[in-house]
Amino acid sequence: MSQTELVRSELEPLIETIDVKTHFKTPRGIARAVDGVSITIRRGQSLGVVGESGSGKTVLSRSIMGLLPRNGVIREGSVRYQGQEISNRSDKEMQSIWGREMAMIFQDPMTSLNPVMKIGKQITESLRKNLSMSSSEAMAVAERLMHDVRIPEPARRLNQYPHELSGGMRQRVMIAIAMACGPNMLFADEPTTALDVTVQAQILELLSEQKRERNMSLLLVTHNLGVVAGYTDEIAVMYGGKVVEKAPTKTLFADTKMPYTEALLRSIPRLDQPSHSRLSTIPGRPPDIVHPPRGCHFAPRCAYVRDLCLNEEPELQQAASPDHTFACFYPVGSPEYLERRVELTRKGELVASEGSN
Amino acid sequence: MAGTGKAHLRDDTNVLLRVEDLVVEFPIGRTGLKVNAVSGISFDVLKGETLGIVGESGCGKSTTGRAIMQLPSPTSGSIVFDGTELTTLSGEAMREARTKIQMIFQDPISSLNPRRNVRDIVLEPLSIWKRGTAAEQLAAVDKILEHVGIDPQRAAESKPHQFSGGQCQRISIARSLVLNPQMIICDEPVSALDVSVQAQVVNLLEDLKKQFELTLIFIAHDLAVVKNISDRIAVMYLGKICEVSSSDDLYRNPAHPYTDVLLSSIPVPDPTVAVKKVVVDGEPPSPVSPPAGCRFNPRCPNASDRCRSEEPTLREIEPAHFVACHHPLFGGEAPVVVRSN
Numbered sequence: 001m002s003q004t005e006l007v008r009s010e011l012e013p014l015i016e017t018i019d020v021k022t023h024f025k026t027p028r029g030i031a032r033a034v035d036g037v038s039i040t041i042r043r044g045q046s047l048g049v050v051g052e053s054g055s056g057k058t059v060l061s062r063s064i065m066g067l068l069p070r071n072g073v074i075r076e077g078s079v080r081y082q083g084q085e086i087s088n089r090s091d092k093e094m095q096s097i098w099g100r101e102m103a104m105i106f107q108d109p110m111t112s113l114n115p116v117m118k119i120g121k122q123i124t125e126s127l128r129k130n131l132s133m134s135s136s137e138a139m140a141v142a143e144r145l146m147h148d149v150r151i152p153e154p155a156r157r158l159n160q161y162p163h164e165l166s167g168g169m170r171q172r173v174m175i176a177i178a179m180a181c182g183p184n185m186l187f188a189d190e191p192t193t194a195l196d197v198t199v200q201a202q203i204l205e206l207l208s209e210q211k212r213e214r215n216m217s218l219l220l221v222t223h224n225l226g227v228v229a230g231y232t233d234e235i236a237v238m239y240g241g242k243v244v245e246k247a248p249t250k251t252l253f254a255d256t257k258m259p260y261t262e263a264l265l266r267s268i269p270r271l272d273q274p275s276h277s278r279l280s281t282i283p284g285r286p287p288d289i290v291h292p293p294r295g296c297h298f299a300p301r302c303a304y305v306r307d308l309c310l311n312e313e314p315e316l317q318q319a320a321s322p323d324h325t326f327a328c329f330y331p332v333g334s335p336e337y338l339e340r341r342v343e344l345t346r347k348g349e350l351v352a353s354e355g356s357n
Numbered sequence: 358m359a360g361t362g363k364a365h366l367r368d369d370t371n372v373l374l375r376v377e378d379l380v381v382e383f384p385i386g387r388t389g390l391k392v393n394a395v396s397g398i399s400f401d402v403l404k405g406e407t408l409g410i411v412g413e414s415g416c417g418k419s420t421t422g423r424a425i426m427q428l429p430s431p432t433s434g435s436i437v438f439d440g441t442e443l444t445t446l447s448g449e450a451m452r453e454a455r456t457k458i459q460m461i462f463q464d465p466i467s468s469l470n471p472r473r474n475v476r477d478i479v480l481e482p483l484s485i486w487k488r489g490t491a492a493e494q495l496a497a498v499d500k501i502l503e504h505v506g507i508d509p510q511r512a513a514e515s516k517p518h519q520f521s522g523g524q525c526q527r528i529s530i531a532r533s534l535v536l537n538p539q540m541i542i543c544d545e546p547v548s549a550l551d552v553s554v555q556a557q558v559v560n561l562l563e564d565l566k567k568q569f570e571l572t573l574i575f576i577a578h579d580l581a582v583v584k585n586i587s588d589r590i591a592v593m594y595l596g597k598i599c600e601v602s603s604s605d606d607l608y609r610n611p612a613h614p615y616t617d618v619l620l621s622s623i624p625v626p627d628p629t630v631a632v633k634k635v636v637v638d639g640e641p642p643s644p645v646s647p648p649a650g651c652r653f654n655p656r657c658p659n660a661s662d663r664c665r666s667e668e669p670t671l672r673e674i675e676p677a678h679f680v681a682c683h684h685p686l687f688g689g690e691a692p693v694v695v696r697s698n
Contacts, residue, residue, distance in 0.1 A: 052551045053522070152639075166640050167414065196413040196578050198637055201622040223551045226626035249628045267556040268626045269581040275604040276563065279556035279585060285521055 012083070014184060014217050015041040015064060020077035020087075022056075022063045029290045030074070033059040035241035037077075043184065046211060046218040048228030048249070050264070051238035054286045057221045060238070061187045064219075065102050066094045081185075099126045103178035107190035109170035113162040119146075120158030123177050130181050145176040149206060168199035172206070179210060186211070189221045204231050225261075226268050229253065234323070237261045240287040240297035243316070247324035257319055257326035259337070260298045296328070303349070304330055304340045362670035363399045365601045365679040373540060373572050374402040374425065379434035381420050385645065393644045394420040395431070396596035402540070407566065407573040409587030409604065411580055411619065413641055416593040418576045422542045425574075426458060427451055439539065456486060459533035463545035465525035466517060469532075475512040475520070476502070479532045486536065498535060504568070505531045505561060523554035527561065534565065540572045547582060559586055581623055584608055592616050595641050595652040598671065602678040612674055612685040615653050651683065659684045 022034040034056045041047050049057045062068055064079050066086065079087040086097065106112045114122060123145060124138035133141065139158065146154030149172040162170055171191060178186055188207060192200035208231050211218045222228055228235055229249065236246040237258065245258040256262045266280040284301040287293055293300055299309040306329070314327045330336040363377065381395040395417040402408045410418045424431040427443060436443045443454060462468040469478055476498055483494040499509035505527040507520075517525055526546060533541055543562065547555040559582060566573055577583050583590060583604075590607050592600040592615065600613040611617045618637040637656050642648055651669050654660040661684065669681045674688025683691045 052553055168640050197580070197622040198413060198618060199640060201624070202638075204624075224624070225552075226624040229626050229628045230624060230630070253626075253628050264553060265626060267553045269556070269559070269585045270626070271581055271584060271608055271620070271623065273585065275584055275587060277585065278563075279560055281556040281560060282553040283557075285523075 012042070013040045013080070014043045014045075014082060015039075016078075016080040017064060018078040018080075020060070020063055020079060021075065022059050022068065023074040025072040025074070026290065031289045032241045032292065033289060034063055035289075037238075037241075037243050039236055039243065039246070041185070041217050041219060043217055044211070044215045045234065046208070046220060046232045048232035048235040049219060049221045049238060050223065050225050050228060050235060052223055052264075052286050054289065055238040056241040056289075057223075057238050058189055061104070061189055061219055061221055065098070065104060065187060066091070067104070099183065100130050100181045101183055102185040102187065103181070103183040104187040104189065105171070105174045105178050105191050107193050109167055109174050109194065110162075112174055113170060115162055117161075118158065119160055119162065119165070119173055123158070123173070123180055126177065126180050141180070142176070145179055146173075148179070148210070149173075149176045150202075151176070167195055168202065171195060171199075171203055175203075175206065175210070179214070182214065183216065185217045185219070187219045187221070190223070191220070192227065193222070193224075200227070207231070224268065225264055237264070240292055241289055242297070242327070243325075244298065244328070245326040246316075247319070247321070247326075251321050251324050255319070255321065255324070257324070257331040257333070258298075258328050259302050259304050259330075259332060261326075262332055263301075263303075303344060304337050306330060306336065362672065362679075362681060364671050364673055366399055366401050367403070369401075369403060371403045372401050373404045373406075373439055374574075375435075375437045376400050376421075376425065377435045377437075379421065379424060379436065380432045381417070381424050382432045390645055393596050393647055395424065396647070397434070398593070398596070398598045400591055400598065400601065402572055402574060404539075404572055405566075405570060406589060407575055407587045409583035409590040410574065410576045410593060411578060411583050411590060412593035413578060413619075415595070415641055415644060417596040417644070418578075418593050419544050421593070422460065422544050422574060422576050425542060426455060426460060456482070456536045457538050458540045458542065459536065459538040460542045460544060461526070461529045461533050461546050463548055465522055465529050465546075465549065468529055469517040469525055471517055473516070475507070475515055475517060475528055476509065478517070479512070479528065479535055482532065482536045488536070498531075501531045501535050502528075504534070504565065507531065521554075522550050523557060526550065526558050530558075530561065530565065534569060537569070538571070540574065542574045542576070544576045545578070546575075548577060548579065555582060562586065579623075580608075580619055592619065595644055595647055597652055598681065599653065600680045600682075601671065606675075606678050610675075610678070610687060612678065612680040612688055613653075613682045614657050614659050614684075614686065617686060618656075651681075 018038050020034055020037045024031040024033055037060055049060060051057045078085060120139060120142055123142040127133045127138040127141055142158060143154045146157060151157055151169060151172050192203050195203060220228055220232055232249050234248050235252045236243045239260055245261045263282045267282060269279055282301055287297045295311050296309045296314055299305045308329050314329050316325045316327045318325055377399045379395055379398050383392040383394060385391060412418050425436055430444060446454060479502060480494055480498045483497060502509045502512050507524060507527055547558050550558060575583060575586050587604045590602060590604050591598050594615050600616050611620055639656055642655060648655055650666045651664040654664040663683050669683050669691055671679045671681045673679050674685060
């Protein structure tokens with residue numbers, strides 16, 4: 001590849017979704033799990049998708065990868081991988097993409113591995129099938145992969161069953177399996193939620209190292225903004241099936257526009273607060289995606305809500321800095337926001353820690 | 358074997374719970390091997406205090422919580438609650454004692470009976486102990502449900518699966534409060550919840566603690582949450598306590614290298630702060646054959662020969678701050694004790 005071609009392929013989106021909708025037919029009605037999401041992931045870039053339970057973040061990553069049941073699902077919109085439309089492909093056609101081009105690791109490493117199959121077999125399965133390796137070749141590759149994900153004594157571990165490994169080790173095995181065929185795109189769905197903090201740090205470090213070394217793109221799904229802060233280039237915040245704010249990570253933290261993003265950030269307990277400080281919470285619950293509220297979906301829980309928010313739904317709009325979009329009529333810093341903030345502070349409804357922010 | 362020491366136990370008339378030399382071991386089949394889940398720890402909790410217990414999976418924090426409830430009874434050691442030694446109580450007396458100590462668990466949905474409606478779940482403790490008439494019981498349940506923010510009417514009509522995770526945890530809290538306990542042991546009560554909901558439940562526990570004059574033991578692996586709710590924190594590692602201190606002190610000045618590791622592993626919600634390189638490798642060794650000397654020595658950046666042979670005991674390095682380490686981050690080396698045996 002020539003220098004110019006290389007530069008161009010760096011800039012071209014690896015994955016592009018346009019207005020993706022994934023709706024499920026349920027006895028109660030249509031559940032709009034993902035409701036019109038457009039995102040772009042470039043090669044070697046990492047995108048964090050953040051939201052509460054039920055915000056659609058997991059369904060979004062599954063929609064992109066085509067891992068959805070065929071029945072009872074209504075899919076719309078376009079998913080492009082390296083410029084090719086893949087949303088209309090059959091499972092059979094997708095098999096050339098799964099593993100080789102895109103791979104996924106899941107939250108629970110305990111249940112994602114086959115309990116009655118040795119680790120070695122689970123890693124080599126895709127190597128043999130996708131890359132037609134012989135059993136001994138595949139085993140050699142598996143051992144190197146185990147080494148790459150920092151599993152001590154890889155040769156011995158290949159002969160063990162999942163229950164003989166700790167949670168952190170099992171998540172490393174999951175990463176090794178995902179890496180086996182050298183995918184360009186890795187989806188990590190809450191990869192550290194089931195793990196201890198010390199192990200969480202190790203796994204996140206490992207993921208970003210693998211991403212760098214392999215020039216791979218990474219989509220990191222999580223409910224904790226703290227987790228993605230240090231490990232992603234860009235963050236999309238989801239709420240009720242839609243992206244409500246998207247920005248490069250530093251911009252999102254420094255120049256938060258959407259009150260929901262602000263509230264999510266503030267609900268993380270911080271070490272620099274004295275103990276027993278009142279934590280800020282987001283009152284209420286995520287919206288019912290079968291019968292979403294009129295207007296802005298976040299309005300019923302928003303401290304800065306006004307009449308307009310309850311009646312009209314805000315579109316994504318451009319913020320001052322490039323690549324920063326948000327969906328809010330009265331964003332953080334707007335005159336209406338500031339006015340309400342003064343009122344809330346006077347009424348004592350903002351907790352002390354929020355004032356200092 | 359040197360114990361982990363008792364220098365941190367307080368001589369206070371206000372002590373509600375005092376645990377000394379608690380050992381919990383689980384035999385592994387007929388192999389003769391055993392899991393050393395908790396290996397001789399001591400701590401106390403004052404009335405109205407919140408004690409946080411933190412540590413990684415397998416450090417024995419949950420086992421400690423359950424041992425207090427005698428679920429199961431510990432292998433050895435003493436547990437004195439409100440002047441009563443729990444380890445020697447008869448089954449019936451222990452049942453009675455458990456009404457004063459309640460527990461809430463990590464997974465709020467699976468700890469509630471899926472086939473019963475929520476009001477009955479909260480009412481059951483009252484009907485078992487025949488507290489008051491049926492009408493009084495219902496009134497008490499409705500009042501508690503309102504306290505935790507659950508609509509009693511909805512509770513009467515709904516089963517647990519109709520509530521979200523955060524709401525189920527509120528229901529568990531209501532069930533634990535209905536018998537008017539003195540102490541609640543919270544075992545990872547917010548780990549399974551979204552960050553936004555975690556904050557709600559932590560705030561609720563703080564409110565209820567004041568209203569009902571409760572004493573709490575809060576067990577978790579997330580130090581940021583534990584720090585917020587606790588007055589005093591005990592850090593556990595592989596069945597031992599390595600550091601005990603007031604919550605603010607522990608975060609300002611961690612003395613044990615392990616506490617430092619735990620603190621630096623917490624992701625900072627700020628992209629301008631460079632991600633700290635992980636300072637510890639690997640995971641805790643197996644509690645079946647714990648390492649000799651200090652149990653943290655194989656992973657410790659400061660480990661010396663002394664750490665590999667001699668087990669450190671808890672000592673006070675500044676007022677009310679105790680550490681079990683030969684080479685703490687501050688406070689000087691542990692004095693060498695000449696032992697008679």
